[in-house]
Amino acid sequence: MKYLTEFRNGEKARRLADEIRKRTTRNWAIMEVCGGQTHSIIRHGIDQIIPHEIELIHGPGCPVCVTPLEIIDKALEIAARPEVTFCSFGDMLRVPGSNRDLLGVKSTGGDIRIIYSPLDALRIARNEPDREVVFFAIGFETTAPANAMAVKLAKQHGVKNFSVLVSHVLVPPAIEAIMNSPTNRVQAFLAAGHVCSVMGFWQYPPLSIRYHVPIVVTGFEPLDILDGIRRAVIQLESGTAQVENAFDRVVTFDGNRLAQQVISEVFEVTDRSWRGIGMIPQSGWRLSQAYRNFDAETRFGVSGICTNESTLCRSGEVLQGAIKPHQCPAFGKQCTPRTPLGATMVSSEGACAAYFNYGRFLKAEVTA
Amino acid sequence: MNANNLSGPQFDGMSCPVPLRDFNEIVMGHGGGGKLSSELIEHLFLPAFGNDHLNQLRDSAILDLGEQRLAFSTDSFVVRPLFFPGGNIGDMAINGTVNDLAMSGARPLYLSAGFIIEEGLRMESLHAIVKSMSLAARRAGVQIVTGDTKVVERGHGDGCFINTTGIGVVRSGLRIAPDQASPGDVVILSGTIGDHGMAIMSVREGLEFESQIFSDSAPLHELVERMLAVCPNIRTLRDPTRGGIATSLNEIATASNMGIEIDETTIPVNPCVQSACEILGLDPLFVANEGKLLAIVPSVASEAVLASMHQHEFGSNARVIGRVVDGHRKMVIAKTPYGSTRVITMQIGEQLPRIC
Numbered sequence: 269m270k271y272l273t274e275f276r277n278g279e280k281a282r283r284l285a286d287e288i289r290k291r292t293t294r295n296w297a298i299m300e301v302c303g304g305q306t307h308s309i310i311r312h313g314i315d316q317i318i319p320h321e322i323e324l325i326h327g328p329g330c331p332v333c334v335t336p337l338e339i340i341d342k343a344l345e346i347a348a349r350p351e352v353t354f355c356s357f358g359d360m361l362r363v364p365g366s367n368r369d370l371l372g373v374k375s376t377g378g379d380i381r382i383i384y385s386p387l388d389a390l391r392i393a394r395n396e397p398d399r400e401v402v403f404f405a406i407g408f409e410t411t412a413p414a415n416a417m418a419v420k421l422a423k424q425h426g427v428k429n430f431s432v433l434v435s436h437v438l439v440p441p442a443i444e445a446i447m448n449s450p451t452n453r454v455q456a457f458l459a460a461g462h463v464c465s466v467m468g469f470w471q472y473p474p475l476s477i478r479y480h481v482p483i484v485v486t487g488f489e490p491l492d493i494l495d496g497i498r499r500a501v502i503q504l505e506s507g508t509a510q511v512e513n514a515f516d517r518v519v520t521f522d523g524n525r526l527a528q529q530v531i532s533e534v535f536e537v538t539d540r541s542w543r544g545i546g547m548i549p550q551s552g553w554r555l556s557q558a559y560r561n562f563d564a565e566t567r568f569g570v571s572g573i574c575t576n577e578s579t580l581c582r583s584g585e586v587l588q589g590a591i592k593p594h595q596c597p598a599f600g601k602q603c604t605p606r607t608p609l610g611a612t613m614v615s616s617e618g619a620c621a622a623y624f625n626y627g628r629f630l631k632a633e634v635t636a
Numbered sequence: 637m638n639a640n641n642l643s644g645p646q647f648d649g650m651s652c653p654v655p656l657r658d659f660n661e662i663v664m665g666h667g668g669g670g671k672l673s674s675e676l677i678e679h680l681f682l683p684a685f686g687n688d689h690l691n692q693l694r695d696s697a698i699l700d701l702g703e704q705r706l707a708f709s710t711d712s713f714v715v716r717p718l719f720f721p722g723g724n725i726g727d728m729a730i731n732g733t734v735n736d737l738a739m740s741g742a743r744p745l746y747l748s749a750g751f752i753i754e755e756g757l758r759m760e761s762l763h764a765i766v767k768s769m770s771l772a773a774r775r776a777g778v779q780i781v782t783g784d785t786k787v788v789e790r791g792h793g794d795g796c797f798i799n800t801t802g803i804g805v806v807r808s809g810l811r812i813a814p815d816q817a818s819p820g821d822v823v824i825l826s827g828t829i830g831d832h833g834m835a836i837m838s839v840r841e842g843l844e845f846e847s848q849i850f851s852d853s854a855p856l857h858e859l860v861e862r863m864l865a866v867c868p869n870i871r872t873l874r875d876p877t878r879g880g881i882a883t884s885l886n887e888i889a890t891a892s893n894m895g896i897e898i899d900e901t902t903i904p905v906n907p908c909v910q911s912a913c914e915i916l917g918l919d920p921l922f923v924a925n926e927g928k929l930l931a932i933v934p935s936v937a938s939e940a941v942l943a944s945m946h947q948h949e950f951g952s953n954a955r956v957i958g959r960v961v962d963g964h965r966k967m968v969i970a971k972t973p974y975g976s977t978r979v980i981t982m983q984i985g986e987q988l989p990r991i992c
Contacts, residue, residue, distance in 0.1 A: 272910055278901070278973030285974075313976020359917075375661040384843065384916070490974060606671060625981050 275489030276312075284494035285317045288501055296504050297323045297453045298497060299446070299589055301439060302408075302460030303330025303618065304488050310622040312490045318497060325453065325589030326619035328442050329460050331407040332359050333587065333612045333619075334542040337577050339406075339435045340365040342570040344373055346402055346433065349568065353379045353396065355389035356404040357411075363614045366575050386411075386418035386432075393422070393430035402564045405432040410462045412436055412553065413527035416534035419555065419562050431564040434554055437540055439463050440471045441551035447479040451590050456500040458486040458493070461515040466531075468523025472511045480509045487515040534559050544577065544584030544610055583610035586619050593623040600624060669878030669924075670983035693891070694813055695739040695874065698806060705808065707742030709733055710801040718761065718795050721835050722850030725798055726765035728926060730772035731855045732877070733802040738857035739873040739929065741812045741864055742804030744776060749800055750784040754793030765796060776855040778802065804857075809868060814891035816871035817932045819962035823896060824931040824938065826859065826945060827852070827953035829881055830909040833923035838912065847908050854927030859948045863931065866940040872932035875925070879983060882921040884930050885968045886982045896968045898958030898980070921970075922983055932960060 300306055306326045309315055315324050328334055344365045347354035354370070361370040361382065374380040379399070383389055386403050393401035405415040415432065422430045439460055446452055459472060464485045472483045482503035486496030496514045503509065513519055533556070540552025555563050565571045577584075581603065582596040593599055593612070603609040605621050612618035665672040682691065689697040696709030713729040730747065737744040749769065753762065773780055831852040838849050856875065863870060872892075876884040881903075889896045905913075905920050913920045927950060933941050938956055945951030968980040 272907075272914060276973065278975075281974045311978060312974060313972050313978050314974070316976035317974050371663050371665070372659075372661065375663045625979065 271489060275487075275491045277491065281490050281494055282317070284491065284498055288322070288494065288498050289319045291498070291501050291505055292319045292321050293505060295321045295323070296455055296501060297325055297589070298456045298458065298500050298504075299325040299327045299454040300458040300486070300493070300496075301327040301329040301443065302458075302463065302488075303327075303333065304462065305458060305460065305486065305493060306330070306619050306622055308488050308490065308493060310625075314490060314493055318494075322497065322501065324497075326586065326593075326622075327446075327457075327589065328542060328545060328587040329408065329439065329463075330612070330618050331411070331437065332363055332614060333583065333610075334437055334545065335360070335363065335406050335435045336541040336543045336575075337365060338541070338573060338575045339433070340369075341575045342565060342573050343370065343404055343433055344368065345570050345573060346564055346568045347373045347378045347380055348376075349400070351400045352568075353381060353392060353399040353401045354404070355381050355383045355386075355392065355401060357384075357406070358382045359614070360404055360406065362608075364608055386415045387421070390418045390422055390427060390430055393427050394425070397429055399429060400567075401430050402568075403430070403432045405434045405436065408437055408439055408460070408463050409467045409531075410460075410465075412531050412535065413466055413524070416530045419534050419559050420530060422562060423559060431562045431567050432555070433564040434535075435540070436535065436553035437542065438537075438551050438553070439467075440475065441548050442542070443475055443483075445545070445548045445551070446588060447475070447481065449588060451588075454481070454589055456482040456504055457484070458496040458500065459483050459511075461485055461487040461492070461519060464513075464515065464519040464523065466524050466527050468521050469511055469513060469519065470521055470523075476509050476511050482509050483511045485511070485513045485515050485519050487518065542584075542587075544581065544587050544612070546584070578609045581610035583612040583620065586612055593620040596620070667878075668983065669883055673878075674982070692813065692815075693887075695736040696742065696802075696804075698740055705806040707737045707740040707744075707804045707806050708802075709736040709740075710799065711736055712797060712799040714794065714797050715836065716794050717836075717839055718765065720839050720851055721848050722831075723853040723926075724765055724768055725796060726767070726769035727772035728851075728853050729798040729800045730769050730776060730778070731853050731926060733800040734776045734778060734855045734857055735875040735926075735929075737802050737804040738855075738860045739812070739875055740804075740806060741810040741860060741870070741873065742806045742857075743861070744778045744802055744804040744857055746781045747773065747778050747800050747802040748782045748784075749780050749798065751786070752793055752797040752799075753785065753787050754795050755787055755790040757795050762796065765798075769798075772855070776857065810864070810870075812870055812873050814872050814874065814888045815893075817888055817892035817894050817896075817960045818871065818934075819894060819960055820935050821871055821932045821960040822935050822938045822956045823885070823898060823958040823960065824933060824941060824945070824954055825881065825903065825957045826856070826929045826931075826951045827927075828904045828906045828909070829876070829925055829928060830913060830920035830923035831906060832877075832926040833880070834909045834912045834920075836924075837916070843912070843916075845908065845912055849906070849908050849912060852925055852927035854950050856927065856929050856950060859929070859945060859951045862944040862948055862951075863933075863941050866944045867933055867937040869937070870931055870933050870941070872930075874930045876928060876930055877926060878924050880920070880922040880924060881928075881930060882919070882968070882980045883982055885980065886966075888930075888932060889968050890966045892960070893965050895961040895964035895966070896958060897961050898968065898970050900970045901973050902955055902957045904953055904955065921980060935959070 535553035
C-alpha cells in the first residue's frame with residue numbers, strides 16, 4: 269500500500285467531502301485532538317472543503333505546545349551547563365522560554381544536539397562518558413515507549429552519565445478536562461491515531477458513555493481525517509455516541525502491550541501542568557521510583573525553578589477550542605512564528621503557527 | 637521586549653535594525669536562507685554596503701563595463717559532511733557559483749577558489765575535493781584563475797570551507813531579474829525537488845534509508861543557454877538552493893510585487909525524498925537543491941522553453957508548475973489536489989524535524 273499517494277487521492281477526498289456535506293444538516297463542533305492532525309488539516313486545506321456547518325476545533329495534542337514554560341526554563345538552565353550535552357527533538361529548540369530558546373543557548377556555546385530517537389542520546393552518553401548527556405523526554409503516549417526504553421537500557425547497562433528531563437502528557441485526562449470545562453463546545457472527538465497505536469482505545473468507551481460524545485480514532489492523511497469527520501458526523505446526526513476505529517490499519521483495541529509494559533515499568537502517573545491550560549490531575553508521567561536516579565531535574569538541582577506564563581498569550585483558550593487562533597488579540601501582531609509568545613505559534617503542529625503559515629492571509633482576504 | 641534584549645547590540649549610525657535586536661547572537665537560522673537571513677541582509681548589510689548593484693539582490697551582480705556586461709557572484713560552501721552521495725564540497729563549490737552566474741543568463745568564464753582548511757584534514761580528502769573541483773570546472777567550461785589558502789587550528793573549522801567567486805559575460809538584450817515577473821507568465825521547474833537537502837541529511841544524521849538519495853549538484857549554464865536560445869526574454873531565473881523552491885518563489889513574488897500560484901500536484905518529488913521528508917516531518921518545498929532552476933517565462937514561450945529543456949539531461953523532467961497572477965501580491969499560494977489552497981510562506985530559520 270502506498271500511503272503517500274492512496275491516502276492523498278484528490279478524487280476520493282472530494283467524494284468523502286461530498287458525503288459529509290450530504291449528511292450534515294446542522295452545526296457541529298468537532299475537535300481533532302492531535303497536533304499532527306491539525307497540521308494535516310491546514311496543510312491540505314481540509315477545513316476549506318468540508319461544509320461550513322462543521323467547525324474543527326484544534327485540540328491540545330501538540331506536545332511541543334503544551335510543555336509548560338517552567339520545563340522549558342529548566343531545560344535552558346540545564347542545557348547551558350558546560351558539562352552537559354543536551355539532546356532534543358528538533359522542534360523543541362525554538363520554543364521560547366522566559367527569555368530565550370534552546371537555539372539561543374546553542375549559539376552561546378551550549379552543546380545541544382537534535383536527535384531522532386532517544387536511543388541516539390543514550391548512544392552519545394556511552395560514546396562520550398565525560399559528558400553529562402540529558403534527553404528532553406517530552407510528548408504524549410506516542411513517544412513514551414522509546415523514551416522509557418532509553419531509560420530502561422541506561423539502567424540495564426549502568427550508564428551513569430545519562431538522564432532525562434521528563435514532561436510527558438496523556439490524552440484521556442485532557443479529553444476529560446475539556447468535557448468538564450463549563451465553556452466546552454466540543455461535540456465529538458477525532459482521537460489521535462498514533463497515541464492509540466501505543467495505548468489502544470480501551471480507555472475511551474467509558475468517556476464516550478459518560479459524556480455522551482462520539483470518539484473516532486483517526487489517522488493523519490487527508491483521507492483518514494475526512495473519514496474520521498464523516499463517521500463523527502454520522503454519529504452526531506443520528507444522536508449516537510460510540511467509540512469507532514477509523515485507523516484500523518494501525519490501531520487495535522488493546523494497543524501495543526509490550527510498549528505499555530515498558531512505559532508502566534519506567535513511568536508512573538502524576539499531575540501535570542499544561543502550557544496555557546494549567547494543572548490537569550493525573551495527566552502526565554514521571555519517572556517511577558525505580559528509575560528516579562535518571563531524573564535530570566534532581567541531578568541538576570533545577571526543581572526549584574518556577575515560571576508564570578505570558579498574560580498576553582491566549583494559547584490556553586486556543587488549545588481548549590474556546591477561541592480560534594486569529595481571535596487572539598496578539599495573533600499576527602505581537603505574536604508571530606518569528607516572535608512567538610506561546611508555543612502554539614512555535615511548533616509547525618501548533619494551531620496558531622498552522623493558521624499563520626497556511627491560512628491567515630486567505631482568511632483575511634475572505635473576510636475583507 | 638524584555639530587559640535582556642534592551643542591553644542588546646547597538647548599530648549606531650545605521651538604520652535601526654529592529655528585528656535584529658531580538659537576537660544578541662547570530663543563530664544558525666541567520667544562515668538558513670529564510671526570513672532571518674533576509675533580515676540580516678535588509679537591516680545590516682544593505683544599510684552598510686547598499687548601492688545600485690547590491691540593492692537588486694540578484695544571484696549575481698550585472699556590471700556594465702563599456703561594451704561588455706559582466707556577471708559577478710560569490711558563494712561560500714560549508715557543507716558537512718564534506719563527501720555525500722552524489723558529490724562533495726568541491727564540485728558543489730564550482731557548480732554553485734556557475735549556477736549563480738547562469739541565473740543572470742551569463743556564460744561563466746573564470747572562478748576564484750578560497751580554501752579555509754582545518755588542521756588535521758586528511759591530505760587524501762583534500763586531494764579528492766580538489767580533483768572533483770577540477771573535473772567540475774572542466775565540465776562547466778570555467779577556469780580557476782586565482783585562489784587563496786588558509787589553515788585554522790583544529791576545532792576552528794569543519795574540515796574545509798571553500799569560497800568561490802566567479803565572473804561571466806552576459807550578452808546584450810537580456811534582462812533577467814526577479815522583479816521582471818508579470819501577470820500571465822508561467823513558472824517552470826527543471827526537475828525533482830529536495831534531492832540535495834535530503835542526501836545531506838541522510839548522511840549527516842546517520843539516518844538509514846532503504847534506498848540512497850543522491851545530491852542533484854549540477855552546472856545549469858548550458859541548460860540556460862538552450863532556454864535563452866528559444867526565448868531571450870525569459871523574465872526570471874533562480875536556482876532554489878537553501879530554503880528550497882518555497883523561498884525562491886517568495887523572493888520572486890516579493891521582488892516583482894506579484895502573486896504566484898502553484899499547483900502542488902505538478903511538482904515532481906523523487907519518492908525516496910518524499911518518504912524521507914514524511915518521516916522527518918519536513919516539507920520538500922523548503923528543502924535545498926543544487927542542480928535545479930525555476931524560470932518565469934512569458935506564457936506564449938512556455939512550450940518552446942519546455943521543449944528546449946527536455947532535450948538537456950538537467951531539464952528532462954521540466955514542467956510548468958504554476959503562474960504569476962495579478963492578485964495576492966507578494967504571496968505564494970499552492971492549490972492542493974482537494975480543491976483547497978494553502979499559503980506557502982518563507983521559513984523563519986532552518987526547517988527543524990518534527991517530534992511526531
